[in-house]
Amino acid sequence: MDDVNQPLRELFDKIDANALGAMKDRREEESLNLDFKRMDPSGEPTADDKKNLREAISGYANAAGGIILWGVESKAPEDRRDRSRFQSLIPLTDGDRAVVRFQELTATATQPPVSGVVHKAIAVAGGFVVKTFVPASDGGPHRTNEEKGQYFRRYADAFRPMQHHEIADMFGRRAQPRLELVTAGMQFNQFFGPGRPRVTTILVGLRNTGRAVARFPKLVIVPTEGTVEPWEYGIDGNGRTGLPRSPRSPGSNDYHFVGSANEVIHPESTLEVSKFGLEPSPGGGVSFEYKIYADVMRFVEGTQKFSADDLKEPPKL
Secondary structure (H helix, E strand, C coil), X not given: CCXXXXXXXXXXXXXXXXXXXXXXXXXXXXXXXXXXXCCCCCCCCCHHHHHHHHHHHXXXXXXXXXXEEXXXXXXXXXXXXXXXXXXXXXXXXXXXHHHHHHHHHHCCCEECCCCCCEXXXXXXXXXXXXXXXXXXXXXXXXXXCCCCCCEXXXXXXXXXXXXXXXXHHHHCCCCCCCEEEEEEEEEEEEEXXXXXXXXXXXXXXXXXXXXXXXXXXXXXXXXXXXXXXXXXXXXXXXXXXXXXXXXXXXXXXXXXXXXXXXXXXXXXXXXXXXXXXXXXXXXXXXXXXXXXXCCCCCCEEEEEEECCCCCCXXXXX
16 A cells, blocks of 8 residues: 555554444544445445445546545534534445445546555444545546546535536656665675674565655665665675666765666566665664655655564574
8 A cells, every 4th residue: 555545544454343333432424534425225336326336436536535424424514614524324135245345336437447456344333334535646646437427526514516627637647666675685604704603694676566666765774773784795696786876975884776767667676776684773673764756756664674583594494
């Protein structure tokens, strides 16, 4: 899951019967990322339910993503200066049926289809509520797949047809790369250098999960526990690295690998950057922070940890 949709997906995964009860108690408002829908209690979508599903998938995918809760009454108060709020549950008698039918309908709900949509049933008193997660998409715009289909977008607490200039802007939107750290190829019983103890080595790389080529990629490794050093023999035993290593600044303990215009990472491809030697701290393990950059890509950072047991050679069979 990419960094744009991850927080919303984590919120989606936490919604259960207790969370629904809390929403009801505080009269949760509909918002940019949250929508409440009634549907036929049987769990079999009606024509209106199908229309609502198409508009919601189009509207959230063309905006910031969102969550729909099916089986919730949210009749707007008479004063429309206030948003629609969680009023009560109208449970479905067959949540599994609704999930299966929504999954079938999702594949053809929009053009082009939106990938990553998830439907799940939640057991509540008297039946079920179905929750739907729609990720923000960089593959749009997405229109409802019907005669005279429209491009919808989520505005505040409602789905509304997009204006011509908004549609034109989305068609011209540039796809972006998404780089993530990958580690693989752990090897044991290799010498770090003369007079040094045997250590474990691991290959560190960058994988592009986005839809655009990653140009000018950069990886920064900052050791935080134990010893983390580039392996002197490189990736192939001849000292080669996948990205050129920049000189370290005086007093700095981080490692920079910076690509030029000649180093690119294509979508669904992985670039091996460098092999590192890892030595755990006394009584501890190894950890390092990392930072990833590329042209027109949002900055990514994180932490990689290995316990002392992770770095032990497994017994030979």
